[in-house]
Amino acid sequence: MSYCLNPTCQNPQNADRTQFCLNCGSKLLLRERYRAIKPLGRGGFGRTFLAVDEDKPSKPRCAIKQFFPLSQGTSSSEKAAELFNREAVRLDELGKHPQIPELLAHFQQERYQYLVQEFIEGQNLQQELARAGPFSESQILSLLKDLLPVLQFVHDRSVIHRDIKPPNIIRRRISQTPIIYTYPTLTGELVLVDFGAAKVVEGLRETGTVIGSPEFVAPEQIRGQAVYASDLYSLGVTCLYLLTQISPFDLFDINQDVWVWRDFLKVPIDPKLSRILDKMIEPSLSRRYKSVAEVLKDLQPQQSAVQVPTPAAPAISMPQRMPVVQNAVPPTLAGTILPVPPMQRVVPARAPTWRCVHTLVGHSNAVTSVAFSPDGGTLASGSEDKTIEMWKLDAGKRWYTLTGHSDWVTCVAFSPDGATLASGSRDKTIQIWDLNKGKWWYALRGHEDRVYAVAFSRDGQVLASGSRDKTVQLWNLNKGRRMSALIGHAGGVEAVAFSAGGEFLASGSRDKTVQLWDWQNGRSICTLAEHGDWVRAIVFAPTAPSPPLVRGGDAEGSSILATGSRDGTAKLWRVDAQGRGTLLRSMRDNSGDVLCVAFSPDGGVLATGSRDGTIYLWDAGTGGLLEILTGHGGEVLSVAFSADGGSLASGAGDRTVKIWRGIGH
Numbered sequence: 001m002s003y004c005l006n007p008t009c010q011n012p013q014n015a016d017r018t019q020f021c022l023n024c025g026s027k028l029l030l031r032e033r034y035r036a037i038k039p040l041g042r043g044g045f046g047r048t049f050l051a052v053d054e055d056k057p058s059k060p061r062c063a064i065k066q067f068f069p070l071s072q073g074t075s076s077s078e079k080a081a082e083l084f085n086r087e088a089v090r091l092d093e094l095g096k097h098p099q100i101p102e103l104l105a106h107f108q109q110e111r112y113q114y115l116v117q118e119f120i121e122g123q124n125l126q127q128e129l130a131r132a133g134p135f136s137e138s139q140i141l142s143l144l145k146d147l148l149p150v151l152q153f154v155h156d157r158s159v160i161h162r163d164i165k166p167p168n169i170i171r172r173r174i175s176q177t178p179i180i181y182t183y184p185t186l187t188g189e190l191v192l193v194d195f196g197a198a199k200v201v202e203g204l205r206e207t208g209t210v211i212g213s214p215e216f217v218a219p220e221q222i223r224g225q226a227v228y229a230s231d232l233y234s235l236g237v238t239c240l241y242l243l244t245q246i247s248p249f250d251l252f253d254i255n256q257d258v259w260v261w262r263d264f265l266k267v268p269i270d271p272k273l274s275r276i277l278d279k280m281i282e283p284s285l286s287r288r289y290k291s292v293a294e295v296l297k298d299l300q301p302q303q304s305a306v307q308v309p310t311p312a313a314p315a316i317s318m319p320q321r322m323p324v325v326q327n328a329v330p331p332t333l334a335g336t337i338l339p340v341p342p343m344q345r346v347v348p349a350r351a352p353t354w355r356c357v358h359t360l361v362g363h364s365n366a367v368t369s370v371a372f373s374p375d376g377g378t379l380a381s382g383s384e385d386k387t388i389e390m391w392k393l394d395a396g397k398r399w400y401t402l403t404g405h406s407d408w409v410t411c412v413a414f415s416p417d418g419a420t421l422a423s424g425s426r427d428k429t430i431q432i433w434d435l436n437k438g439k440w441w442y443a444l445r446g447h448e449d450r451v452y453a454v455a456f457s458r459d460g461q462v463l464a465s466g467s468r469d470k471t472v473q474l475w476n477l478n479k480g481r482r483m484s485a486l487i488g489h490a491g492g493v494e495a496v497a498f499s500a501g502g503e504f505l506a507s508g509s510r511d512k513t514v515q516l517w518d519w520q521n522g523r524s525i526c527t528l529a530e531h532g533d534w535v536r537a538i539v540f541a542p543t544a545p546s547p548p549l550v551r552g553g554d555a556e557g558s559s560i561l562a563t564g565s566r567d568g569t570a571k572l573w574r575v576d577a578q579g580r581g582t583l584l585r586s587m588r589d590n591s592g593d594v595l596c597v598a599f600s601p602d603g604g605v606l607a608t609g610s611r612d613g614t615i616y617l618w619d620a621g622t623g624g625l626l627e628i629l630t631g632h633g634g635e636v637l638s639v640a641f642s643a644d645g646g647s648l649a650s651g652a653g654d655r656t657v658k659i660w661r662g663i664g665h
Contacts, residue, residue: 002028003036003049005066005112029054030109034116036064041167048194050119053104061119062104066112088115090159091195099150099191120191122173125166125242135242137269143169143242144299146190147235152292154192155228161195162226164234165216166242168194215241215248219283229288232295236280243269255449256470258491258510263426263450267653268611268635271566271593273299275533346590348627353663354617354648356631358396360657362389367651369411369638373435374418376642379649381657382409388423388433393647393659404431404440411453415460420477422463424451430465432477444475446482453495458502464519466493472507474519486517488524495538499559504579506561508535514563516579525579530586533566537596540575541603541620560584560620562606564594570608572620585623589616596638601645609636615650615660631658 004012004021011023018028029035033055040048046067052059088106095102095117102118125143129135135143147169154161170191218233220226237248244251244264251261259281262274276298282288289295365384372379378399379391388402388409407426414421420441421433430444430451449469456463462483463475472486472493491510498505498519505519514528514535541560561573561581568591572584591612598607605626606618615629615636634653641648648660 001037003038004028005030005036005049005064007047007066007068027109030064030114030116031105031107034062034064034105051116053116061121063101063117063119065115065117067114068112090157091115091117093157094154094159094195097150097153099146100154100195101191101193120170120172120193122171122191124193125169125171125190125238128171129166129242129245134245134266135239137243137267137273140239140243140269141273141299143190143239144235144295147192148292148296148299150190150192151231151235152296154195155231155292159195160226160228161192161231161234162217162221163194163213164192164231165213165238168192169238220285227285228292229285229290232280232289232292233282236277239277240281253468256468256492260468268593271533271568271591271611274566346588346625348617348625350627352627352629354627354629354660355663356629356658357661358393358659359631360389360391360396360398360659361655362398362401363387363655363657365408365655366634366637366653367655367657368409370640370649370651370657371412371414371421372640372642372647372649373414374416374643376644376647378418378435379657379659380412380414380421381649381651382412382423383651383655384408386425388412388421389657390435390438391657396659400438402433402438402440405429407450410451413454413456415456416458417460420460422454422456424454424465426450428467430454430463430475432480442480444480444482446473447471449492452493455496455498455505457498458500462519464496464498464505464507466496466507466509468492470509472496472505472517484522486515486519486522486524488515488527489513491534494534494536497538497540497561499540499561499575500542501559504559504575506538506540506575508538508563508565510534512565512567514538514561514573514581516575516581518579526581528563528573528581528583530571530583531563531565531567531569535563535565536594537564538562539597539599541599542601543603560599560603562597562599562620564597564608566593568592568594570594570597570606570616570618572606572623587616587618587623587625590614593635595635598639598641598648600641601643607639607641607648609639609650609652611635613652613654615639615648629660632656 001016002014002018004026006024006026009021009024014022020027033053034051035054036049036051038050040050046065049064051062051064053062092103094100101120105116107114170193171189172191216234216237218230221230240251240261241248244261246264251259253260279289363383363385367381367383369382370379377393379393381389386405390399392399405425405427409423409425411424419436421435423431428447432441434441447467447469449467451465451467453466454463461477463477465473470489470492474483476483489509489511493507493509495508505517507515512531512533515524516526518525539562558574558576561575562570564570569586569588571586573581574584575581589610591610593611594608595611596609604620606620608616613632613634617626619626632652632654636650636652638651646662650658
């Protein structure tokens with residue numbers, strides 16, 4: 001078939017070997033050799049066609065790009081032609097890279113300008129996403145590894161792509177060029193296309209036309225001021241879209257002015273990769289990566305990190321049980337040793353003294369929160385399946401199920417007397433359950449966004465809740481209504497906790513800080529800003545601190561606060577009688593992301609759950625790693641000790657709850 005290139009032709013399809021369109025009379029062959037077969041796509045400035053080169057015996061396929069600027073009444077046709085020729089020269093140079101289509105010809109015929117380029121056999125990533133669903137973490141790493149060097153090649157030649165998006169990245173069906181001989185570090189699997197349209201119209205920016213696809217373009221590019229970092233922004237947004245299969249417009253919360261793409265992940269990804277993507281999509285140029293080299297520098301350790309098995313350690317043979325550091329050996333990639341810094345891993349001081357006694361199965365999705373009843377006989381677990389399961393621990397079986405939330409249950413908490421359960425959800429509500437009757441009691445509504453955390457006061461009369469709306473709300477449970485709001489965080493509130501004495505409330509936020517509040521008077525006392533990323537979890541020690549924890553300060557009237565963060569650390573703080581916090585020590589796990597924290601009843605052990613599916617038990621007095629508990633097949637999202645300290649519960653992304661018992665309990 002032959003396809004007429006006249007944009008106004010009403011019947012563009014013609015038979016093979018036809019020289020002139022039977023409908024409008026336009027010539028069908030470009031330069032007497034290139035015949036369009038069918039349209040492939042259309043944009044604001046032109047169209048793309050699949051074509052064949054009839055001048056060659058094999059009639060190889062090629063792509064014809066037809067541009068409209070000369071037919072759209074521009075102020076200077078000569079200037080447009082000059083820009084076209086200038087950009088074609090650049091594209092000719094770029095096409096020498098094996099992962100950029102080769103430029104075969106550029107010319108003007110009648111009123112239109114044309115580029116003829118190599119045709120890449122394969123699916124673009126938009127098509128691949130529709131066919132196979134969201135990309136995995138390893139696929140995103142592979143994409144960045146394959147495309148960033150291509151982008152570096154482009155930028156080194158003073159070219160900005162300006163339209164990076166999934167349809168413009170093609171995965172080769174069959175390698176058409178043996179590139180491994182000339183580019184041994186590249187796979188050549190992905191090809192970056194559609195340079196012509198972006199660059200040809202660059203000189204026409206003064207007309208007010210926005211170049212690029214709105215969902216993927218950087219803020220400065222929308223203002224007509226694209227820079228090299230604009231391509232990095234578009235590539236970062238492309239990665240988010242491929243990870244979530246959600247429109248980038250929906251991945252950005254305009255009310256909070258923040259990206260919320262993690263909320264749409266089916267499976268959490270490595271926090272190091274998350275931070276790289278966050279920096280690629282920073283709206284502010286001053287905080288965004290400036291060059292491909294900067295991204296590659298941060299990405300390289302992530303690509304080359306080796307998970308070194310933790311060696312068995314003799315029981316308590318190390319003095320003071322301080323962490324031991326082990327170096328990982330850099331891997332080999334494409335025959336070359338990458339110069340990466342050694343990876344450090346903490347090794348436990350003793351063999352495990354805790355063992356899993358029950359694996360509770362019943363949830364159909366990730367278990368986000370677990371809580372023991374005060375008497376230790378019952379466990380509540382909330383899940384992404386929108387339910388709360390109540391478990392009888394003596395039998396290790398499900399007791400009954402609480403339903404009522406319309407979205408993920410994110411948190412659960414028992415009242416001090418065990419008669420009431422509170423649950424928070426992504427549906428923006430807090431549900432209050434009467435456990436004496438085993439049924440729903442009433443709902444608390446007032447948050448404008450997802451509820452991430454709930455905590456009862458010491459007397460059980462007040463409930464605190466944290467939300468993605470950046471507020472902490474205080475609720476009077478006797479009246480079932482809101483008392484007040486604590487406002488001060490610049491990001492969503494991920495965690496809340498009352499001090500053991502009830503005087504203070506702590507809140508952890510996506511703004512990387514912990515706020516200590518005089519909650520009864522509604523004022524912030526202190527801001528703790530030592531974490532380098534989101535503060536995901538906080539907990540006060542149930543008892544007064546022991547001397548080793550408060551060395552260098554007065555223990556009287558103080559308490560100990562533990563925080564866990566996406567920066568990969570758990571931190572211990574002393575909070576004095578006035579509510580001022582001082583950092584005592586920091587512990588780093590092997591996963592790079594601390595998702596949850598819990599103190600043993602005597603305050604001597606801190607448990608942290610991590611994205612690598614393990615639970616770390618730390619000596620709160622020395623900061624040493626005591627032991628690592630393994631068994632979950634997904635990230636550990638919640639941990640809790642029983643009141644007697646003999647049991648530890650954990651909920652995870654593998655849909656299970658595990659009950660652990662310490663030796664001697």
